[in-house]
Amino acid sequence: xxxxxxxxxxxxxxxxxxxxxxxxxxxxxxxxxxxxxxxxxxxxxxxxxxxxxxxxxxxxxxxxxxxxxxxxxxxxxxxxxxxxxxxxxxxxxxxxxxxxxxxxxxxxxxxxxxxxxxxxxxxxxxxxxxxxxxxxxxxxxxxxxxxxxxxxxxxxxxxxxxxxxxxxxxxxxxxxxxxxxxxxxxxxxxxxxxxxxxxxxxxxxxxxxxxxxxxxxxxxxxxxxxxxxxxxxxxxxxxxxxxxxxxxxxxxxxxxxxxxxxxxxxxxxxxxxxxxxxxxxxxxxxxxxxxxxxxxxxxxxxxxxxxxxxxxxxxxxxxxxxxxxxxxxxxxxxxxxxxxxxxxxxxxxxxxxxxxxxxxxxxxxxxxxxxxxxxxxxxxxxxxxxxxxxxxxxxxxxxxxxxxxxxxxxxxxxxxxxxxxxxxxx
Numbered sequence: 326x327x328x329x330x331x332x333x334x335x336x337x338x339x340x341x342x343x344x345x346x347x348x349x350x351x352x353x354x355x356x357x358x359x360x361x362x363x364x365x366x367x368x369x370x371x372x373x374x375x376x377x378x379x380x381x382x383x384x385x386x387x388x389x390x391x392x393x394x395x396x397x398x399x400x401x402x403x404x405x406x407x408x409x410x411x412x413x414x415x416x417x418x419x420x421x422x423x424x425x426x427x428x429x430x431x432x433x434x435x436x437x438x439x440x441x442x443x444x445x446x447x448x449x450x451x452x453x454x455x456x457x458x459x460x461x462x463x464x465x466x467x468x469x470x471x472x473x474x475x476x477x478x479x480x481x482x483x484x485x486x487x488x489x490x491x492x493x494x495x496x497x498x499x500x501x502x503x504x505x506x507x508x509x510x511x512x513x514x515x516x517x518x519x520x521x522x523x524x525x526x527x528x529x530x531x532x533x534x535x536x537x538x539x540x541x542x543x544x545x546x547x548x549x550x551x552x553x554x555x556x557x558x559x560x561x562x563x564x565x566x567x568x569x570x571x572x573x574x575x576x577x578x579x580x581x582x583x584x585x586x587x588x589x590x591x592x593x594x595x596x597x598x599x600x601x602x603x604x605x606x607x608x609x610x611x612x613x614x615x616x617x618x619x620x621x622x623x624x625x626x627x628x629x630x631x632x633x634x635x636x637x638x639x640x641x642x643x644x645x646x647x648x649x650x651x652x653x654x655x656x657x658x659x660x661x662x663x664x665x666x667x668x669x670x671x672x673x674x675x676x677x678x679x680x681x682x683x684x685x686x687x688x689x690x691x692x693x694x695x696x697x698x699x700x701x702x703x704x705x706x707x708x709x710x711x712x713x714x715x716x717x718x719x720x721x722x723x724x725x726x727x728x729x730x731x732x733x734x735x736x737x738x739x740x741x742x743x744x745x746x747x748x749x750x751x
Contacts, residue, residue: 327398327439334395346504347464355460357388357397363453364388364399367440368413385414386438399439405432469506469543472499473534480556483508483529483546485521493521494542495529508544516548516579516588518623528553528621549579554590554627557618562607570596570603573632576687578680579625586677588625591643591684593632604629628684636691640664643685647674650698655710660691663706665698 331337338356342349365383385402403416405428416436421428428434476499483495484505491512496505510521510529519527529546530553536543547553555572564570577590594603607629608615619627628646633639637652640662651665666674674695675682686693 327437327441328391328394328396329398329439329441330396332395334390335392338392341461345461345465346506347461347468351464351468352461353390353392355457355464357390358460359453359457360388360397361386361399362456363450364440366452382413397439398437401436401438402433403436405430405434465506466543470534470536472503473506473531473544476531477534478531478552480528480530480553481508481546483510483527485523485525485527487523488521495527495546497529497531497544497546506544507542508546509542510546510548513580514545514547514549516623516625517584518588518625519548528557530556548622549577551575551577551590554592554618554622557621558592558607561614561617562609564596564601564603564606565594569598569601570594570606574688576684578684581678581680583678586680588622589628589680589684590622590625591628591630591688593630593639593643593688595632604631630688636662636689640685640689640691640693643688644674644681644693647681649674653706654691655706656714658714662691662693663701664693664695665701666695667698671695671697 338349338352341347341352345352361383364386368383369378387400387402389398389400391397401413403414405418405421406415407418407430409415409417416434418428418430421432421434425434481497481499483497486494486496486507488494489509493510493515495508495510497508498505508529508531514532515521527548529548530550531544532547532550532552533545534543535545554575554577558572559565562570565572571594572592573595574593575590576592577588578586579588579590581588592607594607596603596606606614615627615629619625630642630645633642636654636657640652641649641664644664644666647666647670649664649666649670653663653665655661655663664674673681676684682693682695
């Protein structure tokens with residue numbers, strides 16, 4: 326069998342594998358695909374009577390790499406026919422019988438169709454180089470997709486490589502001893518107190534593994550996602566890992582709308598064990614456990630509160646550190662509540678630029694309206710709420726009546742059409 330020599334092929338594959346963090350097998354696959362495209366370009370420049378080079382014309386060709394001999398061959402799968410109409414896809418039975426007496430019509434054979442190196446052509450060589458670059462990128466993206474797709478929602482160790490516009494490009498790996506790949510940390514996923522200097526290391530939350538052939542890093546990571554807080558507590562609090570304490574909900578504002586307000590997180594925890602204090606377990610002796618989390622998040626304020634199945638208790642806890650006098654669930658259907666606090670607790674309950682009450686609302690899923698206890702008129706507020714509920718019910722009834730009338734009209738029209746039209750069958 327003939328072979329096109331590629332001096333230095335073995336070294337080339339090794340170098341590409343190292344530079345691109347790709348297994349040698351993946352590099353060989355990319356090289357075979359690129360050489361096949363180059364051969365396709367070479368064949369298309371030749372004139373073959375009666376042959377139309379369709380998109381699937383070259384599907385019966387393949388490249389065989391010989392790493393040890395440093396070269397390659399082009400092989401074609403051809404069908405044995407009585408009369409050849411396409412020499413690329415067919416071979417005459419009479420020709421095959423000369424070397425294989427058992428051959429029959431419609432059998433397939435593999436043939437060496439390797440061109441001479443000087444026949445390959447400059448354009449075909451350029452095509453091969455261009456396709457190789459693209460195929461290597463495709464192999465990289467495929468490898469990253471397979472390696473990281475099951476790690477979405479996990480936390481990875483990352484190292485700062487460089488900056489692109491407002492994004493930080495990081496190096497991450499899927500585990501100890503694994504090759505590093507690039508990940509993007511967009512501006513909105515960064516923490517305001519982080520210092521992203523070259524080679525600095527951070528823990529990041531893997532939000533998404535991008536598919537397709539989009540340019541740039543495939544991995545989108547975050548320092549601002551609530552999942553990072555959950556991971557840090559799970560890693561620091563043995564009771565959470567042992568499922569004695571569970572994290573019920575997290576509300577995080579890592580990038581507040583105003584620069585005058587710092588990052589803050591509220592996390593609700595619970596336990597079924599009577600002798601376990603879930604909040605204390607998360608905070609640790611003298612704050613030792615929560616301080617580790619705060620340090621990793623560069624000083625972010627964290628409120629650990631006790632979850633309760635009773636909305637009144639849960640809402641009151643969520644407004645910590647403010648002291649709540651009374652929780653009024655004024656409209657459970659719409660999940661609206663009035664929270665009564667003393668005058669000296671108003672600013673604490675609301676928080677700087679509303680951050681505390683905003684996070685409490687997100688944590689509990691209730692609309693929270695902070696009220697001054699001394700100025701709150703229970704009767705007046707009850708009357709307002711009753712009027713709002715009555716108005717809402719009236720609107721709902723009107724809408725229901727409209728639907729019923731519409732359905733009735735459809736039924737009547739159908740009846741008229743089916744039974745009132747003249748019957749010409751008699």
